[in-house]
Amino acid sequence: MPELPEVETIRMGFEKYLVGKTIEDVEVRLPKIIQSGNIKNLVGGKIIKIRRFGKVLVLDLDYKLSLVVHIKLTGQFIYQGPDRPKESEISKKYVGNVPNRFTHVIIKLKSQNSKVKSGQTSFLYYNDIRQFGWIRVVPTDEVEKSPFIDKLGPDPIRLSSQVTLTLDNFRQILESKKTAIKVLLMDQKKIGGVGNIYANDALFLAGIDPRRPAGKLLSHEAMKLYWAIIEVLKRGLKYGGATEANYVNILGEPGGYQKHFLVYGKENQPCPNCGGKIIKTRINGRGTYFCPHCQK
Numbered sequence: 001m002p003e004l005p006e007v008e009t010i011r012m013g014f015e016k017y018l019v020g021k022t023i024e025d026v027e028v029r030l031p032k033i034i035q036s037g038n039i040k041n042l043v044g045g046k047i048i049k050i051r052r053f054g055k056v057l058v059l060d061l062d063y064k065l066s067l068v069v070h071i072k073l074t075g076q077f078i079y080q081g082p083d084r085p086k087e088s089e090i091s092k093k094y095v096g097n098v099p100n101r102f103t104h105v106i107i108k109l110k111s112q113n114s115k116v117k118s119g120q121t122s123f124l125y126y127n128d129i130r131q132f133g134w135i136r137v138v139p140t141d142e143v144e145k146s147p148f149i150d151k152l153g154p155d156p157i158r159l160s161s162q163v164t165l166t167l168d169n170f171r172q173i174l175e176s177k178k179t180a181i182k183v184l185l186m187d188q189k190k191i192g193g194v195g196n197i198y199a200n201d202a203l204f205l206a207g208i209d210p211r212r213p214a215g216k217l218l219s220h221e222a223m224k225l226y227w228a229i230i231e232v233l234k235r236g237l238k239y240g241g242a243t244e245a246n247y248v249n250i251l252g253e254p255g256g257y258q259k260h261f262l263v264y265g266k267e268n269q270p271c272p273n274c275g276g277k278i279i280k281t282r283i284n285g286r287g288t289y290f291c292p293h294c295q296k
């Protein structure tokens, strides 16, 4: 599932290509994707700000309505418009043509952006093969209290999010917890945005066995892990996220972090540190990769 770096990459794309544009029309092909609110109410609104809470994206409109989106496992936003960079190309492998049979929502935008000639039309397509993603229309001043966002833990990276995970918060989250540290890292109610890829790699970077009870981490280990989380998320962002299933940025391009995984997905491959074999196990049903020699 796309995690913080992937969703943040989409957010930055939204900021670049959507802010300042007005929603001219919305076509919904699969009504169940719109979980609440009337999406037609967005027509005529101008997109003024893009926020992110963990893995959730929020598009704020000038007339106090917001579009709240969770792309879940396979959601994609693809932007088509005259201001796309000439060299950019929608991935044939991960997207194909747009719209396609997995395109469930089409947002037609009118540009009042100085970069594009006024009056030119562009489109934002929402594709979702597995259809687990959701879109909600929420009054802007109720976004933070809305279901899901209201229960999110603090974000480890200060970008668009309101709350940031500090080392003190992190220590408190770990304190006296019997849960395996990896499970805790992925609990969105504790920390927003960390999923399986970055939890695996952060634990490797910190040299911590993913199965250890969170509350048993020593003070210096908690600190090491805290900085390792921030480091792997930053690396993910630097490479534009990781593409596994079908994550792409809003230009339809895949990310590159999958070429830089430390241990994630690397069963039986050599550990980047010691050269020993990386082991795969399951914790809470999720594939977990680690080096038994380097992670204690």
Ligand SMILES: [Zn+2]
Pocket (backbone or CB within 6 Å): 271, 272, 273, 274, 275, 276, 291, 292, 293, 294, 295
């Ligand atoms: Zn190793």
